[in-house]
Amino acid sequence: MKRKLISALAILSVPVFILGQASREATMITGQVTSAETGEPLVGVNVFVEDTPIGAATDADGNFEIAYEATADFILVFSYIGYKPVRLALSPGDMLTGLNVALEEDVFRGQEVVVTGLTSARAKDVAEVSVSRVDVGALTIANKYQDFSQLMHGKMAGLDVKKASGNVGGGFRFDVRSGGGLNGDQQPTIYIDGVRADNSELAFSGVGGQGISTLADLNPEDIESVEILKGPAGAASYGTRGSNGVVLITSKKGKLTAGTGKRFNVNYKYVTGKNMESYKYTEDNALSYKDANAIFADGDIKQHSVNLTGGSPEARYYVSFDNRYEEGILINPENNYMDRKTIRANLDVFPSRTLTMSISTGYSINEITRPNNDNNIFGWLGNTLLFATSYVFTDSAAISAIKDVSSTKRFIGSLKTTYTPFPTHPMLKGLKFSGTIGLDDSHVRQDNTKSPEFIYGSLLAGERYATIRQRQMFTFDLGAVYTVDLGGLKSVTTITNQSFDTRYKRLMMDKTEFLSSLIKNIGAGANLRAGDEFFYHRREAGIVVNEEVTLGDQFFLTLTGRQDYASTIGEKAASIIYPGARFAWRVDRMGVLPAFVNMFKLRAAYGETGVLPELTDGIPLLWEAEQGGYGAGAVLSGIGNNELEPERIKETEIGIDGEFFGRLAVEATYFMLNAENSIVGRINSPSTGMIATDVPFNVGKMEGSGVELLLQLTPIRSAANRLDLTASISTQKNKVLDLGGAQPIFGPFDLNVIKVGLPKYAFYTKKVLGATFDETTGEYSGIDVAETPDTTDDDRFHGGNSRPDWTGFFSANLRLMKNLSAYILIDTKQGHTIFNNTHLFGAIFGNYKKRNDLAEQLGLVADDPDNDITPLTVGSDEYIAAAHAYAKTDDGYDWNWLEDASYVKLREVSVAYSFRDVLGMLGLQGQVSDLTLAFSANNLKTWTDYSGADPEVNFRGANDNLATGGGARSQDFLTLMTPRTYHLTLTVSF
Amino acid sequence: MNNLRILSLFISVVGLLFFGACEDFIQDVDPIIDEVENDLLDDAGQFAFLANGVRIRFATAHDLLGVQSDGLSDAFEFDQSVPNATYPSYDDIDDGTIETDNNSVDGAYNNLGELRFFADNLVERADAVEADAADKDEAYFVGYLYGGIARYFYASYFGLEVGGGGGGVIDNGPFIAAADMYDDAVDKLEAALAYATDEEARIINSLIARIYLFKGEYSNAAGFAVDGMIEGDDPFESQHSPESANQYWQQAGIARTQFVVANRFRDYIDADPLEAARIPIDTIRSEQIPDSLRDYQVKYTTNASPIPVITWQENELMLAELALRGQTAAGDALTLVNNVRASHGLADLTAVDLDVIYEERDKELFVQGNRLIDQRRFNDWHLPAGRWKYLPITNDERNNNPNI
Structure with a gap:
């Protein structure tokens, strides 16, 4: 031997x-x-x-x-x-x-190679930064997901996912840790197989607030894994795109077929399911609750998915086709569905030992329809929750007749090659070149049609809005790596050029007055309401130098420097350099720890990144053509600042990773970030007339910190039975430190604010203490509003945060008798607030029973003989209590409608059974290698004190941010609840 | 050591290659197509384009100010029982309990700020650009005319505090009280006269007369009004279009009825059905809320309906008022009023006094944004004390202007 x-x-x-x-x-x-x-x-x-x-x-x-x-x-x-x-x-x-x-067993999954930077990857047990990873391929065997956002709920420490609404294909927010600095939309950058992908939320004509997510084009069935580098400490090598985290999606690759002699595997999945309302409105929500509940109906889900994988030593392939048709939960499914078809072909070719090629291609055709809701008088919820009498604004038949269709055709693909020119040369064998060309090319057409047969507010004879958006982004990576092993010291040096080239074009036209309902094309509209086109071309480039040193298998050090250039950077900064340094020490390899410690690692990382100014932010004054009653005229369109620089966010992260007893894995990370030079938009005073946009200045500073803890335990492990438990808690806090003297910046409804001393997008408004009383009569006389000690301010108070203080999840994976598996996922968010604007408007229009009853008790309205409410005696304790309660339902004060929206959700449950052994007993395994039946459910139950339908919605959608004139966060304004979803999946493998 | 040498050579060569290329790469982009940098408009060939921008912003300020000032006056009411009356900001305007962050007022104040800037900017550009004098005439005319109107709007519609007078702010400066702001408006309008046609000059004279009338300088008012608009002159209007929709139509009309008209307008018509000619109203009905019968204006029936800024009828009513206020040059008050009434087919009045003028103006200038000013002038305020009589200068001004 x-x-x-x-x-x-x-x-x-x-x-x-x-x-x-x-x-x-x-x-x-x-x-x-x-x-x-x-x-x-x-x-x-x-x-x-x-x-x-x-x-x-x-x-x-x-x-x-x-x-x-x-x-x-x-x-x-x-x-x-x-x-x-x-x-x-x-x-x-x-x-x-x-x-x-x-x-x-590898409980910590320490041997999995994770991406630790643009040009670096290490086995997780020696990685110097916290990298979270979800094995989507394993997860989707039993669980089914509508889209990428649903997939990511409750899966990663430090990641807060928030759906914008329950619309199928709708937008969502990813808030990673403290969400970067103050610039931009604070959304992470997404890469799919090395190609930077568009993650915009597209609203266009708008249906009240919600857009569609461009990430809804991705088929979760094609995803092998998702990794997230959570902030500058880990993502410094991604430069100006790394500050809000980097999400790396890897699609499924071709695999060698299990078994001898077999060259390929075919998997077919049939999925059927239902989307159902997850909440029933009651009289506490609105007097019209029955009408609100009547707008919901179960939506059908049908999915066919087939993939073929296999290969030879020289080439491996994965090809798939998937069609998912899914209806939302409203009664008009013809305008409330997503129909997504995806085709993927991935090929890995190894022509020789010195050359590899990976080709990743995905094409999707996605049709998403959106119902009207949110801040909108044509929406289902607006017509059933505001007035006690429903459909005051818009007739239900008219709502039903609105059609909003977004059709996307999208290609995302990449070609990656590596070449080792001198594999046997004693000194040059460590030299390798790599190159990637990637393209995300999408074509979106959106049509919004309001029928001339109905009246829609000011639209007496219909409207058609059509827009075409074409976006093309190339990703180019060209790099060289030199690896040298000097005995106990191994060095990997890389230098990479990464560049992006984006072209964006959009054409839109909006016409009204369609005199015939039979012809609906744009040409049939008599009245041109708007017609416009938009274009930009933007380039970014970065050089990354990375030095990775491994010393004696115990110490791991990486130094990174990135110099970024962009078409957008102002005159002051032609480019910017972001450094990073990371260190890990495998303490267990010293041999001094007890035997039950399988792995113990200390790590620390520091990195800097930042977000670029917007494309035209550096141009002092821009004019555009506006159409009016005089023809076209020049009006201001942008007020810029030519001294802008990218922001700089510095993050330090320290962590401990360990595996104990072969059954318990622990990851603990503390992060601390400071953003400076964040671009803060200051509105000029309107008397200057230069108010088309805010003026950007590099004056913002903020800090954030938090802890992420992940525990994985396998208490039961045998040939047939197994239990895996995972628990995680993540905290985050952040605070705006400086706005350079600028006034607080408010979002829509003057509620979410960026203000020194408060977390980003905190709620900040006038505080209601209770009622005031007439000194003579003792009668209710108005609202007692708190005053701040400062006599010069406008008496606002901090009314809660739009981001949770902490999030957590717990999951259990149970396998019984080898073939039966069950899974449960519970997630929670604690310490965040929602502005229940739905309720506020209900109160305005007399649809809030509590307020109506209180008014009657206080004698503010006539006593209704049809109910048993009797007016209270003025001055009595009951009267005073009722008056205070009445004041706290006053619609003039947003404070009254800020609610704690902490929740615990039973997010996912699934049960699956594999008939592999049965097939074996029947002697069919030669023909059918596996057959699995799975039942899964999503968003099953919510425990919350929030009085609205769903504590995790936001009416303005996902990417809304102050930089683009938005900034509404955690606001529920007639926003559709996220559905409860059931799936039954049959998987057959050949 | 060989390895290290190779390493450093490798980094230097590849690095040099990359760094040089990046700068060129990022600069080589196609220009934007939908916006233009400021300096490129310093060209007489662009004056017509810029002048139209001023006019467009004038139109978007004029209709917003009209709707909101009528909302604050007793001409309009916000009635929640009317379908689609949903804006709390309009409710507050109607009540005169207007917070300084009222986002509807923001819209009006911001449009006015841009109007003032665009107009003044056009004059400055005409001063700076070398071109034939004739090529600059339109720029000067439009810049001075609308610069004057912008100042008139500030003085007439905005105020700094509850109980205070009117006025406005120019370019981050201190608050300018109405009297001074009106004077600035007159200066601009008089400057515009130099570039005006005869008909335009009559319009400008009427506008100046109105300013003096509102200031209480009746002699000056009469002096300009007699040279103002004459019967047969087209009204001076703001022009609207589907892309720049008339806000009376949009927010207080057929499109959406956030504001309904006061019931007295129905009474005027009940008393004399011929009044419907100058008080076009209709009843809004709702199947859902049958008791919500109210009237709304139908003077502006489309999104492109123009809104009068000033008419020859207003000029004659000004002359009539000035005659009653002792300005003999203004003519005979009763004749003037009856002439205006006759233009709508209305019967003659037999007597006229200031109360009659006040009511005639209410009817004649229906939904033109004059009622708020008249209520203040004639001391006929309809809201309790402690409410706004002007639209408040907004928080964006208060927070960002060091002089406020």
């Missing part, structure tokens, strides 16, 4: 059992892979010869077979998700058949 383990890592952590003798003439490598703890065979383990594409995957009995003509010593790698890989050093003369390898 000859055994040589090259990797010290493998020696420390992996028990390897090799039985059998080697034969120098062997060309077939065979063996079996099992679980070290339970002894069960492991199916689908990747077994491959290191540094070559040659390999295979294990079959249902854990067996593998690889044809390989060994001419020199080589390493056979056994790799399997959830297990620590084994690297087995072999020689041509070894016995290469009957290799039995036992893999050990």
